[in-house]
Amino acid sequence: MSRGLVLREARIEDARALLEWRNDPETRARSFTTAEVPGDEHMEWLRRVLSDPEITLYIAELDGVRVGTVRLERNRVPGGLCEISWTVAPGARGRGIGKKMVAGAVSGLSVAATARIRHGNTASERIARAAGFRLEGEDDDATYWRRPPESREDR
Numbered sequence: 001m002s003r004g005l006v007l008r009e010a011r012i013e014d015a016r017a018l019l020e021w022r023n024d025p026e027t028r029a030r031s032f033t034t035a036e037v038p039g040d041e042h043m044e045w046l047r048r049v050l051s052d053p054e055i056t057l058y059i060a061e062l063d064g065v066r067v068g069t070v071r072l073e074r075n076r077v078p079g080g081l082c083e084i085s086w087t088v089a090p091g092a093r094g095r096g097i098g099k100k101m102v103a104g105a106v107s108g109l110s111v112a113a114t115a116r117i118r119h120g121n122t123a124s125e126r127i128a129r130a131a132g133f134r135l136e137g138e139d140d141d142a143t144y145w146r147r148p149p150e151s152r153e154d155r
């Protein structure tokens with residue numbers, strides 16, 4: 001990770017930033033659910049996520065300012081895989097933050113990971129490749145990516 005960029009676990013105080021990023025028009029256009037999320041629904045979602053031991057929600061901070069988020073959901077897809085998704089704050093995009101924060105979040109992961117990226121999201125495809133994901137397949141909506149688990153010897 002570059003100097004200044006750190007990942008920490010999300011807290012309830014991050015609710016507002018996460019909602020703003022989620023409802024940003026470009027984020028919605030790149031998501032599989034494009035509707036704007038209402039505040040109360042978001043709070044309910046965040047509380048559930050924070051209390052779920054199978055989910056790790058990271059906030060990336062650059063020099064103490066929130067700049068993005070990465071979510072790791074274990075056992076969400078069959079086969080014990082860990083599903084990864086990410087968003088960079090609208091004002092922080094195009095500066096290499098997505099690439100660094102996703103690589104940092106999956107570094108050392110001892111289980112296989114997957115990611116699903118909507119067609120046309122070239123930046124996210126580059127982020128996935130740089131973080132060790134390989135293209136596995138595609139359908140009409142998306143490409144499917146998989147990252148092998150890291151063994152202890154890889155570290």
Ligand SMILES: CC(C)(COP(=O)(O)OP(=O)(O)OC[C@H]1O[C@@H](n2cnc3c(N)ncnc32)[C@H](O)[C@@H]1OP(=O)(O)O)[C@@H](O)C(=O)NCCC(=O)NCCS
Pocket residue numbers: 026027028030031085086087088089092093094095096097098099100116117118121122123124126127130
């Ligand atoms: C997609 C997103 C995560 C990219 O984050 P970012 O911090 O702007 O990306 P980076 O600056 O790390 O760039 C990653 C790579 O994509 C390239 N890139 C950045 N913006 C790009 C764009 N608009 N079009 C094409 N390539 C782009 C960069 O040059 C870099 O390429 P490199 O590997 O050759 O160096 C961010 O724009 C975002 O959050 N978008 C909305 C939500 C979203 O798409 N989430 C992901 C769903 S899978």
